[in-house]
């Protein structure tokens with residue numbers, strides 16, 4: 683049994699607390715971050731909106747929100763959301779956001795590895811799925827490096843700056859993840 687499933691050399695997954703909200707506020711004032719994260723209008727969010735999001739996730743029966751912190755530190759580096767779990771079918775959605783100033787330093791990969799370990803080894807899920815916009819080349823490279831398969835294309839899903847963009851569906855099955863390790 684591997685006891686240390688929430689930590690690797692680069693990062694660790696911990697509880698996200700209300701004290702983390704001030705650190706998250708600048709992320710949700712950064713339109714570039716928000717436009718990579720989801721399809722909602724990239725509108726700045728208030729502390730109370732973020733608090734409600736965190737509290738809703740923490741009281742949810744079908745999801746988890748976890749903080750990403752450096753292996754040896756307390757700073758908030760990012761957030762991982764395991765959401766919309768269908769317990770009957772052992773399927774979940776997964777989303778990740780790394781703080782704008784901390785991207786490209788290996789935290790995304792380290793946190794995804796931990797989130798997948800949590801999903802497959804602790805929650806015993808069978809399938810992890812996510813969506814990503816076609817212009818999010820960094821995220822796509824990460825998901826493909828982790829073994830995700832592009833399973834579908836939501837053609838012309840997004841309209842931004844007068845241009846339409848596809849959104850991809852990616853999935854990873856437990857056996858594919860186990861093979862990659």
Ligand SMILES: CC(C)(COP(=O)(O)OP(=O)(O)OC[C@H]1O[C@@H](n2cnc3c(N)ncnc32)[C@H](O)[C@@H]1OP(=O)(O)O)[C@@H](O)C(=O)NCCC(=O)NCCS
Pocket residue numbers: 715718719720778779780781784785786787788789790791792813814815818819820821823824827
């Ligand atoms: C996408 C995201 C999670 C990646 O995390 P990250 O910490 O920036 O990425 P990492 O440093 O761990 O690098 C992971 C992989 O991304 C790729 N990558 C890193 N920097 C890149 C860049 N500038 N351009 C293209 N690909 C890049 C590499 O393939 C890298 O793999 P490698 O370590 O084998 O070289 C992060 O950038 C992020 O949160 N972005 C904003 C929100 C977002 O897009 N969320 C995902 C929505 S689907």
